[in-house]
Amino acid sequence: MEEFYDILKQLIRIPSVVGAEHPFFMFVKRELEEIGICVEYYDGVLVAKGKEATSGYISAHADRHGLICTGHNEFQYAAFIAKNRADLTGNSNSEQMLLNFTSRFVDEKVQAYEPWAGTYLGLGNITEAFLCERRNNIIFKVEGFDYLFPSTPIAFMDKLVIKNDLISAQLDNVISIAIIIYMYQLGYQGTAFFTASEEAGKSWRFLLEYFRRFNISTNELLVLDTSPYKRLEDIKNLDIILRHRDENAVFRSPLKNKIKNIAISEGIKYHFKDAYLKNIMKQNGTKGSLGTTELGRIIHATKGEIQGTTLQLPTIGYHTVNETTSIKSVESMIKILSKLYL
DSSP states (O other): OHHHHHHHHHHHHSOOBTTOOHHHHHHHHHHHHHTTOEEEEETTEEEEEOTTGGGOEEEEEOOBOEEEEEETTEEEEGGGSGGGGGGOOSOSHHHHHHTTOGGGGTTOEEEEEOTTTOOEEEEEEEEEEEEETTTTEEEEEEETOTTOOTTOEEEEOOOOEEETTEEEESOTTHHHHHHHHHHHHHTOOSEEEEESOGGGTOHHHHHHHHHHHTTOOOSOEEEEEEEEOSSHHHHTTOSEEEOSBOSSOBOOOHHHHHHHHHHHHHTOOEEEHHHHHHHHHHHHTOOOOOOOOHHHHHHHHTTTSSOEEEEEEEEBSTTSTTEEEEHHHHHHHHHHHHHHHO
16 A cells, blocks of 8 residues: 555645645646546546546545635635635535634644646745634634735645554545545556535536536446544444435435445445434434535436445544544555456
């Protein structure tokens, strides 16, 4: 797995703030072209194709959370600025969680970069973060960035930490990108999609546009991601996370049972996230969201013409630079993908 962790460590260092993913896409493009994979770049989606392009369709979003300069010495959470709000309805679990956790951003180191070339523009430090109810966004005070212009993206400084069989970083969703690149190194020859602006709820539109552009339909789209839990105890006995559905659609794909059967035969521990959430709501007598996924939005928009399933890594510390999963989970996901596609 050393090669995999080498890829992941490199990718984590390349900033990819929501809406400013271009430098990250260029890095991924080069990595894949170096090993002979054809890579095409469309609006909001990078598409990698092996020699048997229709033998698999794997997707993962490439954007990560960060800040955007919106005026002199003014910085907002990139996913939630007004121009990105169109696709955010306020009911996703990540939106609910974020608005409650402004304090965790204080003292984080951040780096500004040029959104097209990826040029490093300087280092800053978050001194304050608060919720502005008028703008319905988190506003940040950042020390050292008074020279930046509006629209400059600012990424969290990040590095991979491996300790006690756990790995930590801003994993969502760079870890899935690293897994896909590693799969190509192992010999995967299908298609992979790297999408932009998933954290702003937009990525499904870019992916759908690609499918419509070439009149492609499939019932085996596999979307890789991380899945949040509150405590380490919650994920101690979980290696991977599956779903029957999300808030928008039911997942009807032969892939779901294939993955489940591989997990059973390989002793990989799993559960279905939607069933888990329903159970918690039932116990607490509450109603809430089953979560929204890129896949659910696509299934809903195409009335099931595009179908698939999700495969997720259970994590704690969601949407922080200390998001944590287990080494066993990562190895389990790679084992499942290898059994499916290699």
